[in-house]
Amino acid sequence: MPEPFPGHPPFLAAAAEALGLPPGAADDARRQPAVAQVAGLVAQVVDAKDVHPDTLQKLGELRDGLKVAARAAEMMVDLVARRGAEAGATARPAKARKAAKGVV
DSSP: OOOOOOOSHHHHHHHHHHTTOOTHHHHHHHTOHHHHHHHHHHHHHTTOSSOOHHHHHHHHHHHHHHHHHHHHHHHHHHHHHHHHHTTTOOOOOHHHHHHHTTOO
């Protein structure tokens, strides 16, 4: 019998590690509604003998939307970083900013 679907936390942790990001990045990603939506659909069908094509299409649409959103976020942060570099500023993850302020 295959292992049950463990939910999305292990996948997020593995993705953060693969991207060279700190574990806290997985925590931030866990709060994204589309990630929970993907995990919910996967949990419903991962052990099904037949997966409806509409479910696969919806999963693909959610995946693609997340890819576009991630790339757009990179482009926007890069824009701010380029402009901020002129003033000597650097972009840091939110957790790093909070830690620098003494907030955890």
